[in-house]
Amino acid sequence: MGKFLTSRSENYSQWYNELVVKADLAETSAVRGCMVIKPYGYAIWEKMQRQLDNMFKETGHVNAYFPLLIPKSFLSKEAEHVEGFAKECAVVTHHRLMNDPNGKGVVVDPEARLEEELIIRPTSETIIWNTYKNWISSYRDLPILCNQWANVMRWEMRTRLFLRTAEFLWQEGHTAHATREEAEAEAKKMLEVYAEFAEKYMAVPVVKGVKSANERFAGALDTYTIEAMMQDGKALQAGTSHFLGQNFAKAFEVQFVNKENQLEYVWATSWGVSTRLMGALIMTHSDDNGLVLPPCLAPTQVVIVPIYKKAEELEAISAKVNEIVAKLKAKGISVKFDDNDQKKPGWKFAEYELKGVPVRLAIGNRDLENNSVEVARRDTLTKEQMSLDGIDEAIVKLLDDIQANIFNKAKEYRDGMITKVDTYDEFKRVLDEKGGFVYAHWDGTTETEEKIKEETKATIRCIPIGNPLEDGVCIYSGKPSKQRVLFARSY
C-alpha cells in the first residue's frame, strides 16, 4: 500500500508532508502559514491535551486565560524578550473596516487607527506578568501555578504543517515563586512532566537537558529542553521549560513582602509544548505505509473489518462483532466497526494502515466457525489468528505490547544515533553521512557555537541532565573543555 506515499528513503520531507495531508491530520489554509487541523489530527491533539492537563493538575497547576492581544509597549519592557519576540509578529493597527467608497468590498477605516498597536501574542510572559502585578503583594500570595491552553502566533517565513506554523496551539505555564530555589525546582519538575508524557504516552524517547546560553528562551536564565530524534537523523525540540529568574518581575515591577517583611522581586518560570508535538509523534513512529500511532493516543485503538460476500453473512458477523465491541468498550478500548458496504476490505485495510490504527481485526465466516479472528498489528504489520475467547484481555495486552514496542524501537534507533566524536572532521562527516546527535567537546563559548552552526548547520541541542564531566578539547577551537554536549541538525 506504500504506493500512496513517497517513501522515507526517497524523500523524507515529502513523505512527511504527504502523510500529514493523506492521513487527514492537517492541511494548509488560505492564510499564509496558518494550518487547518482536521478532525482526525485534532482528535489526537485532544488526547494529548487531556493527558497533559491531567498531569499539570496532578502537579498542582490550575488553568486560566489571558488576552490574545498584547500592547506593543509591553514587549519592550524586557530587553532580551523584545529582541526574541517583537520582530516577526502580527500587528493589529485598526479596529474597523468600512465599505470601500470607490467600489465593492471593504477597506480599513483610516479613522479607526489604534492609539497603541496591539500584537497577537507570540508567548504571554508580558501580559501575564503585567497581570500578576495585581495578584501578588505578599509571600502568602505565592506560589501562583497557572497554565493556559491557547493559540499563539509567530510570523515564520518558512512554515511546515505542525512543525513550524505562523499560528499554533499550545499550553504555556507561568508560575510565580517566593524563592529562586522553588522556581528552579518548578522548571525542572515540568521538564520531568514533559519527558514522562513524551516517553510514556507518545512513546517518543527524549534527551532531557539544558540549553546553551545562545539557544535560551529570550528572557530566561536557564532553558531546559526535551530533544527527540527523528527518522531522518534530525533532532526536534519537543518541549521547553524556562527558569526566568526575576527578569519579568523586574520588567513589570512585581514585588512581594517576604516572611522577613522585606520587599523582593518575584521568581518566575514558564514552560510550554505545542502542536509541534504532533510532528514529533508522526515522524518518530510512522512508516512508508502511513501513520503509526501509540495506543495511548490513538483516537481509534481497534478497528474491526468484516469479510463477507452476502448480506446474510454480514448479519451473522455483525452479531458476533457487536459482542466483541461491547467487551472491548468495557475494557475502555476505543473501537470502530467498519461495516461500510461501499468499500472493499482491501481498501479499508490500506486506509486504517494509513491512519495508524494500532490493531485491526478481520472476521469472516470461517472465523466465526472457528471461534477466532485475524488480528493485525500496525506497528509490525504482522497478523495472527486469535481465539475469540478472552479476546478482550488479549487485545488489552496487545495494545500494551504495541505501546512498549514502538517506544523500544524508537529508543534503540535514537540510542544508535548518538555518536561520540573527537575531531571537527569526524563531526562534519558524521553529520553528513549518518546524522543524529553528535556528542562532542565544546569550549563553552557562543562564538564557537555560532561558527559551528554557520559551517555545519548543527546547533547545540542541549547539555544532558547528569552529563558526566570529562576533560577534553573543543573540536572546533582546541580550547579546553569540561564536558561533551549534544549537537545536531534540527527541525
Added chain:
Amino acid sequence: MGKFLTSRSENYSQWYNELVVKADLAETSAVRGCMVIKPYGYAIWEKMQRQLDNMFKETGHVNAYFPLLIPKSFLSKEAEHVEGFAKECAVVTHHRLMNDPNGKGVVVDPEARLEEELIIRPTSETIIWNTYKNWISSYRDLPILCNQWANVMRWEMRTRLFLRTAEFLWQEGHTAHATREEAEAEAKKMLEVYAEFAEKYMAVPVVKGVKSANERFAGALDTYTIEAMMQDGKALQAGTSHFLGQNFAKAFEVQFVNKENQLEYVWATSWGVSTRLMGALIMTHSDDNGLVLPPCLAPTQVVIVPIYKKAEELEAISAKVNEIVAKLKAKGISVKFDDNDQKKPGWKFAEYELKGVPVRLAIGNRDLENNSVEVARRDTLTKEQMSLDGIDEAIVKLLDDIQANIFNKAKEYRDGMITKVDTYDEFKRVLDEKGGFVYAHWDGTTETEEKIKEETKATIRCIPIGNPLEDGVCIYSGKPSKQRVLFARSY
C-alpha cells in the same frame, strides 16, 4: 457577610461587577475590552466545556481547528455577513516590528505591510466554508459535523466581564448537509442540546425560540435561540443555532454531486455558545452573599471546615475528615478540606459563600463525640446536623436536591416574569415597573419592531417554539397579528 458586596436591590449592575471580581472569576486586563479569566472562573468554564463537548460528541460531532485570521476579502463574499461582522473588528496590517530609530522601544516596520489585511475572526463561517470547498465534492462527503473551541474577537464599544467582551472564548459548530431538511433538523437539534445543557447542568431555565428577521445572525435564514431571564428582569441570549441555507455555499462556491448526479449547493448550519454563559450562570442564581453554583458545575462541590482551638483537636478532626473525604471522592464528589491555620472559621464560611461552594461541612470536637457534622447549604443558607453514618450518600442526595432546587427557584421566578399585555401603554408600564418578558401581539414587520426598540429599548427576544397561534392586533401598529411574541430589554 453581605457587607462584601453591594446588594442586588441597591445596584444590580454594580453587584454583578463586584461579584465577578471578588469571587475571583475574571478581571479586566490592560487591553481594552479583553478580560483575564482567573483560575476559579476558568475552572467553571472548563466544566461547562467538558459537558458540552461530551454532548456534541454524543450527537456525532467532531472537533477541528481553523485559522485565527481571515483574509479581509472573505468577509465581503457573503453580503449580509459583511454588514454584520466586518465593521468592528481587529485588523492585522503588518507582520513585523522594528527598533525605533528615533529612540527607545519598538515601532511598526512600514516595510512589513501585508498585501491583504487580515481580520481576527469574529466568527468563522467564511474561513471554514472556504476550507469545506476542498472537502466536499459528492453527497458521500456529507454531512460534515465539525465543532471548534476557539477565541474570537469583536471590537465592542461597551464591554462587561463575561457578558460582552472584545475577546471571548466559545465553541462554534459548522455543519454541511446534502439537504435543506437535514440542515434544518441539525440547527434545531443543537438548540435542544443547548437548552438541555442550560437547564440540566447550569440549572438555568430557558425559552427556546426563533428570532425575528431583524435579530437573525448575519447570513442566516433562521436563527434559533435560548433566552434566559436574569434577576433584574432583563433577558439574556444564552446560545444560538443558525440555519444558514445555501448562503455560504454560494458565497464560497461549495457544490456537491447529489445522488441524482446533479450539482447542488451545500446546506449549512452554525451554532455557538460562549463565555457569556458564565454571565448567565452568575446572574441567575447568585445572591447578596455571593455566588451560588449548581453542583453540576461547581469546581468544589463540598468544603469541609474544621472547628478547633488546640492543635490536638485539629489532629483528631483531620483523621475523621480524611475518612469523609475518601468516601465523598469515591462517590465522584469534588471536596476540599480547608485546614488552613491562618484563617478563622468565620472568614472561611464567608469566603466559600462568596465562591458559591454548594455544601459546607463544619466539624468540631463536639461533632466527633456525637458522630455528626454540621451541613450548610449555599442555596438556602440553612444548616442542619447530620449523622456521619452514611454521610456520603446523604451528600449525594443533597447535591441533587440543590441542583433541582436552584433550577426550580429560577424557573418559578422566570415564569412569573412573563407578562401578557394587550396595549402599548401596558407594555411600557410592565417594562418599566416589572421588567421581564412581555408577551404581546406584533404585526410581524421589522419597522414596528425597530420603532418599539427605539422607544422602549425592548427587542423581540424570540417567537417561542410551539407558540400558539392566536388572532390579535399589534400593540404598536394596531394591525392584525397571528401570534404573540416575547419582548424584553436584554443584555
